[in-house]
Amino acid sequence: MIFWILLAVMTGVAALCVLVPLARAGKAQARADGSADEAVYREQLSAIDSELDRGLIEPEAAEAARTEIARRLLAAHDKNEQQHQTTASGGRLKAAQVFALAALPLFALGTYFALGSPEEPDQPLITRLSAPAEGQSVDVLLARVERHLSENPEDGQGWSVIAPVYLSMGQPQASARAYANAIRILGPNPEWLTDMGEALTMANQGLVTEEARKAFEQAVALQPSAAKPRFFLAIALGQDGNIEAATKAWEDLLDGADETAAWVGVARQQLAQLKGVPSHESAPNGPSQADIAASQDLSAEDRQEMIRGMVNGLAGRLASDGGSADEWSRLIRAYMVLGEKQKAEEALAAAEAAHSDKPADLSLIKDTASSLGLSGS
Amino acid sequence: MTRKQRRLTLIGSAGAVLAIALGLILFALNDQIVFFQSPTDITQNTMPAGQRIRLGGLVEEGSVEKSDNAQVNFRVTDMANAVAVTYKGILPDLFREGQGVVTEGVIGPDGVFVADSVLAKHDENYMPKEVAEALKDQGHWQGGEGEAN
């Protein structure tokens, strides 16, 4: 409401700025004006006198200047005499008043309604962040906690609250940092250490890094029976290519495990894989000679799995770093071989987008697609 | 002096000053203008050695070599051809491998471009406009034009 009142006040004052002089000037303007230029010339005359007094100009120059200015003064005077009768017509006045009273507010309000958003309130960051938590989006809550933490960076509890939120929102890096802060302030705790390790692992696309491994080891040291950190440590050993140790770790973990736990299946699968595969070095990026050799020995299912892993690796790399038209074609072909038509189509679209500016590459990709029975966009 | 003579003096001196100005401008436009060239232009045309030019393109990845006394050697490429550049001085903040650059100088007798200035601008999105357009011609760059503020 107060908004509309202020709007009206502004409009009213603006209209008055026009109306008041219109009404008043008619009466008060009897005073003779128009002598402004005469005043200038008189001043110039007196300036010449004072300069002459101080000997700044020669007498004859002063005399010449004086005649010149006097001539101007007379001319101005004559002109002002002539112009002095002002013409005031009622019609003009009425037109002006209508203009101010009706056209001004109508035009202003009309334009404002077309451009403005009167129903939109101000949203200063402070008030948005301190509004009641009910019905707020996760973003707002998250920002509020973040703000709180940036002002009170030593609030360990706060960090521990926000850490899992980050993880669930797909920000593992931030989550790991928050866990690290919580641990730094409130001391180590096996759950936080484990979650931090998990976050770090997620941040590295499933690779258990040195940092993550340390976190898991610390968690195990604090609580030797905990399954989750051990599970990740076993994965880490597998990733390092340390088959023997990994096998042992999985066996230890499965020994006396609760068979209903969700991870048990994965653990068994991992163990089976390790046992079926002779010692080799893990190659996260591309298949090595050994990989290919190994794949000959695998069962059909396992081979499918391995190919899928490689394809996913390729897809991830192309998505993040881009690649040549050849590589994209290979990916599309691989998806078709694996029977994933939808993914193949997605890859095709991505490839076309990535090479839209290179006609030669584009036609190569299109050829591949049409040979596989796919139609590009 | 009569009125006419006065007017003639005024017009004459105005004409003289304007003629001098025009002469200076034409002379300077003839002599002091620097043409923009891409590495391809340079390799294709045989520019007379000693002619000042502006060379623009991308700093070739891995080509930047620094030696002592603030001497820097690098190559400027437009993805088709590359020209070796040598420069003594402080590189601008935004000079990076793989980024756009405009250098001004002359081509030495050995074909190495001796730059006496290397340009950078205020904005990290800024691509010198000549470079952007030259690269577009080559089809190597797409991206938003930096908004001018």
Next chain:
Amino acid sequence: MIVELGHYALVLAFALTLVQCVLPLWGALSGDDRLMAVAPPVSVMLFVLVLISFVALTVAYLNSDFSVLNVLQNSHSAKPLIYKFTGVWGNHEGSMLLWVLILVFFGALVGFFGGNLPKDLKAATLSVQAWVSAGFILFLLATSNPFERVVNPPLEGADLNPILQDIGLAIHPPLLYVGYVGFSITFSFAVAALLLGRTDAAWARWVRPWTLLAWCFLTLGIAMGSYWAYYELGWGGWWFWDPVENASFMPWIAGTALLHSAIVMEKREALKIWTVLLAIFTFSLSLLGTFLVRSGVLTSVHAFATDPARGVFILVLLCIFIGGSLSLYAWRAPMLKQGGLFAPISREGGLVLNNLFLTAACAAVFVGTLYPLALDAITGEKISVGAPFFNLTFGPLMVPLLMAIPFGPVLSWKRGDLHAASQRLYAAFGLALLFALVTFWLWGMEKVLAPMGVGLAVWVMAGAVSEIVTRVKFFEIGPKRGFARLVGLPGSAWGTVVAHFGVGVTVLGIVTASAFQEERIETMRPGDSVELSGYEVTFDGAAPRRGPNYTEEVGHFTIRKAGAYVADLDPSKRVYTARQMPTTEAGIHTTGFSQLYLSLGESRGDGAVDVRVYYKPLITLIWIGCVIMSLGAVFSMADRRLRVGAPKPAARRKAVQTAAAE
């Protein structure tokens, strides 16, 4: 609510400018007092409204209200308060709002303080000012509305470009804008005078304070911008002949010419046609500058072609205002009567000479700035017109002008005596010659132009001083009466002396800083030293440091002269974390008027860094001279004769008379 009130205030201001466009002008042309009386209160109200809207936007910035698109795109909640504030005009929409604010501010000044103006001229001037304001408010509302809202705003905004997070940004654009938008009021006066047929000596007197005000701010704005570039860009240059710089420099040159030709018009009623044309040109160049900077043509002619909305809008405004005023001029100018006559050698002649050279210089800058754009747009050929072009054209045109400066004020009006005038300048000439010879003796043939430049600068400075000293016959009447007379001189006389002296100071700074600058570029390891102009600069090592929103690598240097400690300097290379953008912070040590300037280059590992060391003798004089010039404008504005109409304080008048009588 505040944001929307600001938006409404801007819309209402637009509606009110339309009223102002019509009523007062109609009144002035038909001689209706009541319609003319509308102009002053409306001009003040317009300012109030635009101020409300500017304050509303500022509040949105200070509160980080990201529901405003403009705030969202240009601010960040973690930004220091001062930069939230300066961020208001650190972007396109906000800076255009500031532009409009200054437009209506000058209108309000004339409405409020223009009591000495005849009613019809005042009404018509304010009307014309409203035309310009209406055009630019429409531009804001239609293409660059700063009050656009976002329905579900994110919680964090983009950042302000770190290089703009500097106190230089806080002061520089407002000063520059007050200057170059200020010339709008001179333009409005000129158009109003043409409409009313009021181009006479009195008109020139009335316009003078406004021209001076705008010129004063523009001078300061340009100087400030130059100093900012000098310490922030880290390559020690203080003027780059960059198109953006030229955009503000051209109105300055034209404005300087205008100030001088208006004197002739005021005193002798000559050069009327020319002065009015200059008033139109000056603001046209301001508009052109705005177009160049705001439309994006400078980034790329083709960028302009792909997103033309804003550029075309300004271009249309440009055509309407320049084309309209020039057509009006072409129609009205032939009706103007010739004014007073003068001999070629006279004060008027000197001022004409000044105008000739300034106009030619302005034309040279104009060609150099626009030729590459035109060539690119027409033929697609890319060229660059850099400092060599401007040095070769602008420089030679300035030399005769500088030589002539001291002669102007000593020549008498109408018919001057060059011989008598020269006699008054013997001392100044002797001094200039002495300085030139000393410079030559110190540096020899190595730098031939430098002694001439130094001599020229001294000539301008000494000429200004000796003019005023001989004018009051200081040495003939003795110091006591001499001082009394000096103090009694009108403000405009002091203004001339001070401003001309400032020109000399700036020229001296430019000559010495460019001719005698010493420069070393070295790769230094901790413990290394370089010798430069008698200073020994020792690199003590580099260390990282964290700032509020950046990290930096700071180099520590110790400066010694003849073994004695002088100062520590810490130049650094910063990286702003939010945008990962590097900037260079120079280390500057000022001794007297000279500066030692250090900037860091790349680190080379093993603790070595590239270091650029400059010794720039008397460089600060460049900016000090500009400040002195604007001080001259202040003196001139303070001249009581400019406030004709107001009764003069009787006591002061008496004091002057008694002083004169002694």
